[in-house]
Amino acid sequence: MxxxxxxxxxxxxxxxxxxxxxxxxxxxxxxxxxxxxxxxxxxxxxxxxxxxxxxxxxxxxxxxxxxxxxxxxxxxxxxxxxxxxxxxxxxxxxxxxxxxxxxxxxxxxxxxxxxxxxxxxxxxxxxxxxxxxxxxxxxxxxxxxxxxxxxxxxxxxxxxxxxxxxxxxxxxxxxxxxxxxxxxxxxxxxxxxxxxxxxxxxxWCAHIAGDAISGGAPPVSQSQRSLGGAAFYNVYRTLDGKHIVLGARELKFAKVLLTALDRLGLLPLAELEAGGPQQPLADFLREIFSGRTRAEWVQWFADKDVAFSPVLNFREALDQTFLREKGLLVEAxxxxxxAPAFQFASESDWQASDSPALDESQ
Structure with a gap:
């Protein structure tokens, strides 16, 4: 039921x-x-x-x-x-x-x-x-x-x-x-x-188009914190041509990463306006991340409290073990x-069902 x-x-x-x-x-x-x-x-x-x-x-x-x-x-x-x-x-x-x-x-x-x-x-x-x-x-x-x-x-x-x-x-x-x-x-x-x-x-544009909503100018991606203008909310290429992301702008994450990279002196840049003012920090990270493979960065970040993720293709994403643990991809x-994105605690586990053949209810 x-x-x-x-x-x-x-x-x-x-x-x-x-x-x-x-x-x-x-x-x-x-x-x-x-x-x-x-x-x-x-x-x-x-x-x-x-x-x-x-x-x-x-x-x-x-x-x-x-x-x-x-x-x-x-x-x-x-x-x-x-x-x-x-x-x-x-x-x-x-x-x-x-x-x-x-x-x-x-x-x-x-x-x-x-x-x-x-x-x-x-x-x-x-x-x-x-x-x-x-x-x-x-x-x-x-x-x-x-x-x-x-x-x-x-x-x-x-x-x-x-x-x-x-x-x-x-x-x-x-x-x-x-x-x-x-x-x-x-x-x-x-x-x-x-x-x-x-x-x-x-x-859903409220967080990026505030000026435009208020009658002003439209957002430009490269000067928006959520759209590519922030060094710690961005995509970086790795040595093997793959990519990683830094996915949170809170200063605490920047501090952890820059301390681990022995460049804490760059931390004030992470507080500046998105876009040009943060460009030196983004350029530093771009150079650093290009020096190792994606897999090497995954291993390096494993013990660090930083909002980091590798950019996976769908094959890699669907093969992650936690999908199986959560029952998000099932084979039957x-x-x-x-599987459904949510289930209720009071109900039994969801079971896969087939889709109908055309006109099978005739």
């Missing part, structure tokens, strides 16, 4: 944000019906495959049921109405206006099931001048300002390794749905929430899955 046992979810979303939202609900006991187009969620075909299924698809859709429906047909629409009559939650990620054209907008669904919690996920929201602008994660990051500081020393923005807009939308959507379910316990009525990827990203029936 999970925290969400008994909650019925109809999931019409594809790709990343919606499926992650509903999988997190399924991981904690919700009964999730994934309603797919006749050809299936395109993520089913995304390489690589393991045991006949996409690793991507399995790790975003495990524990759900699948039903393939043509929502342009009378039979398909009627089947969806039958599902929605008993549903607690509906998630959809179509372009704005699509659900209304199909006859399944919130007003229509709530008229038949006023207890439903209905969540739409899109790039810029259901209304306004940007509502119909096509965009995936990269374009949303570009328009939100975040891509401008995802840059190198030359100022050139690069494609981010993390789909932050997708992540923020999925997690905001989950939070909103759970809040609405709690609210329903008090009022007896469901609600509608319009989750925009753009809106979900924006609050010949396939690998990333």
């Amino acid at each position: 999970g925290k969400l046992s008994g909650i019925k979810v109809i999931d019409l979303s594809l790709f990343l944000p919606g499926p992650m939202l509903t999988m997190m609900m399924a991981d904690h006991g919700a009964d999730v019906m994934k309603v797919e187009p006749p050809a299936g969620d395109p993520a089913r075909q995304m390489e690589p495959m393991q045991a006949g299924q996409s690793v991507w698809f399995r790790n975003l859709n495990r524990g759900k049921k699948s039903l393939a429906l043509d929502l342009k047909s009378d039979a398909g629409r009627q089947r969806l109405w039958n599902l929605l009559a008993e549903a607690d939650v509906m998630i959809e990620g179509f372009r704005p206006g699509v659900m209304k054209r199909l006859g399944f907008d919130y007003e229509a669904v709530a008229a038949k099931n006023p207890r439903i919690v209905y969540c739409s996920i899109s790039a810029f929201g259901q209304e306004g001048e940007m509502a119909h602008h096509p965009a995936h994660d990269l374009a949303v990051q570009a328009l939100s300002g975040f891509l401008s500081v995802n840059d190198g020393p030359d100022g050139m923005p690069v494609v981010p390794g993390v789909p932050s807009a997708d992540m923020a939308a999925g997690l905001n959507g989950l939070s909103a749905v759970l809040m609405a379910l709690i609210g329903r316990e008090q009022t007896g009525k469901g609600d509608y929430v319009d989750i925009a990827m753009f809106d979900s990203m924006l609050p 029936d010949g396939v690998h899955q990333i």
